[in-house]
Amino acid sequence: MATVKIPPVLRASMGGERELSADGGNVGDVLRALVDAHPQTEAQLFSNGELNRYVNVYLNDEDVRVLDGLDTPVGDSDTLVILPAMAGGI
Secondary structure, three states: OEEEEOOHHHHHHHOOOOEEEEOOOEHHHHHHHHHHHOHHHHHHHEEOOEEOOOEEEEEOOEEHHHOOHHHOEOOOOOEEEEEEOOOOOO
């Protein structure tokens, strides 16, 4: 099982957990396993079946968008970090 680090903005939807484990052969499978367990997060993570453009996902510190996106392979010892994009400024 891969480890998934949960950002503060999603923790309430995931039972307050900072970190969860999820099965999957690739990034998409792991994220969908989280959505299956916590359906209220689907709209935050996905848009039309693709990763929401305002959500950044890192596999072992590498942005999955520069890898194979949701098809990026994931191993049991890997760590995924979900980081929603922040907007704002002056």
